[in-house]
Amino acid sequence: MTAFSVIPQPVSLTPVPETCTLTADTRIRVTHGPGEAVAAWLATLLRRPTGHHLPVVASSAPAVGDTGGDIALLLDDPERLGREGHLLDIGHQGVRLRAHTAEGLFRGVQTLRQLLPPGVEHAGARPGPWTIPGVRVEDHPRFAWRGVMLDVARHFFAVDTVKRFIDQAAAYKINILHLHLTDDQGWRLAIDRWPRLATYGGGTEVGGGAGGHYSKAEYRAIVEHAAARHMTVVPEIDVPGHTNAALASYPELNPGGRAPDRYTGIEVGFSSLDAHAEITYRFLGDVIDEVAELTPGPYLHIGGDEAHSTDPADYARFLARAQRIIGERGKTVVAWQDAASAPLTRGALVQYWRPAKGSEPDTRAARDAVRQGARVIMSPADHAYLDGKYHSGTPLGLDWAGHVGVRDSYAWDPATLVDGVEEQDIAGVEAPLWTETVTGAGDIDFMTFPRLPALAEIGWSPARGRSWESYRDRLAAHGARWTAAGVAFYRSPEVPWAG
Structure with missing residues (x-):
């Protein structure tokens, strides 16, 4: 078992033959400015288990030398490490974390918490000592997009559950939360100009449960919680397929004006908006207006997958107008790989979701996206999907893409996945959690852990030097x-769990 079980693996980690122990006298010192919020977050994290007061002391320029046993957070590091990069030094003099931005400090704090004893994650006070091994870390990410997707449409999850999911992902330097807000089974966000989308279309879920939706205030609370963890929310309004909840809510969106029944199954590809009806684009414009206003991040995901009931020419027609609507609202288009069959707005992001060992048409979609000037988010279902069964006996999940064991989730590289799609063509990676079989926080835990840390390391750490053996031993801790x-994680037999 390695003494430094840090995930993602840092660019550089050098042991120092010293230690630092948090005591009742330890302070958190920080430069006045944006780093103060990170210091306050760290204090909250550490006070609960340690029982120490850990006062936050802000000043114009904390000393950069010996910290006197304190934790010092400094916004003074050169720009060479980028927005998320950081330097972490731990020894007898204390802890010194340096970064160019508050985001870099926050990422570095996640490394610091992993160097503390496991009890630091406990909800109540624990006995010490709170000793941290001496180390020097220099770190920065490989890819800018390191995402996780939560499908709240197939099953609905309360705000507190989503916030908990954000906190869990942020601990592994995940910086994107993709929320799949709409699908055939439910519409999960209140839209003032089309209120029945949420009140009626949100009133069920897979299996016929009560469903639910987020008010605008609740959605803002999720966005703000994510922002406090330096995570960008990417909302997905899935069109033109996966739209039965919308079609059931408003008859006028359907040719002939007759709405279908609400849907509680898990089949796909049977619903479609009408690409020739102007009301379709009025509806879409209204929805995008309100979603864009609620979401300060630069991205908006329009789905575009599995539109099997949409004629290919109509699909291209619809996608052209949908992309224009999003661009006019100042957002960057994100879409599933299916969208690469149509002309794409330059600068769009396309999410590859088919299995890595998929068919030639699947991999061609990624190449077509790059040819059009798009960049690719890699989410291969047989490696990155968190809803895949671990094995045939797994009580939750699906197996259409095969089983996704813990080693499967780690043993791949984005830059070698698809011929013709190279590192410079890739925006990053994302782990989707579809929820056809996932109904509560415990299920989310079971399907997410221990697989999400693998995706986090693939997105953050350099490709050179990664190995399953090293990762497995670090993961065990x-x-x-x-x-x-x-x-409530899955204790995979592939990992020699500690304790």
Whole structure:
């Protein structure tokens, strides 16, 4: 078992033959400015288990030398490490974390918490000592997009559950939360100009449960919570397929004016907006207006997948107008790989979701996207999907793309996945959690952990030097952390769990 079980693996980690122990006298020192919020977050994290007061002391220029046993957060590092890069030094003099931005400090704090004993994740006070091994870390990410997707349409999850999911992902330097807000089974966000989308279209879910939706205030609360963890929310309004909830809510969106029944199954590809009806684009414009206003991030995901009931020419027609609507609202278009069959707005992001060992038409979609000037988000279903069964006996999940064991989730590289799609063509990686079989926080835990950390390391760490053996041993130490935090993770036999 490695003494430094840090995930994602840093660019550089050098042990120092010293230690630092947090005591009742330890302070968190920070430069006045945006780093103060990170210091306050760290204090909240550490006070609960340690029982120490850990006062936050802000000043114009904390000393950069010996920290006197304190934790010092400094916004003074050169720009060479980028927005998320950081330097972390731990020794007898204390902890010194340096970055160019508050986001870099926040990422570095996640490394610091993983160097502390597992009890730091516990909800209540624990006995010490709170000793941290001496180390020097220099770190920055490989890819800018390191995402996780939560499908709240197939099953609905309350705001507190989503916030918990954000906190869990942020611990592994995930910086994108993709929320799949609409599908055949439910519409999950209140839209003032089309209120029945949420009140009626949101009133069910897979299996016929009560469903639910987020008010605008609740959605803002999710966005603000994510922002406090330096995570960008990417909302998805899935069109022109996966739209039965919308069609059931408003008869006028249907040719002939007759609405279908609400849907509670898990089949796909049977619904479609009408690409020739002007009301379709009025509806879409109104929805995008309100979603864009609620979402300060630069991206808006329009789905575009599995539109099997849409004629290909109509699909291209619809996508052209949908992309224009999004661009006019100042947002960057994100879409599933199916959208590459139509002309794409230059600068769009296309999400590859078919299996890595998929058919030639699947991989061609990624190449077509790059040829059109788009960049690719890699989410191969047989490696990155968090809803895949671990094995045939797994009680939750689907197996259409095969089984996704813990090693499967780690043993791939975005830059070698698809011929003709190279590193410079890739925006990053994302792990989707579809929820046809996932109904609560415990299910989310079970399907997400231990697989999400693998995706986090693939997105953050350099490709050179990664190995399953090193990762497996580092991952094993995280079981004790998840147990302390109350995470109901899957104890995969592929990993020699500690404790």
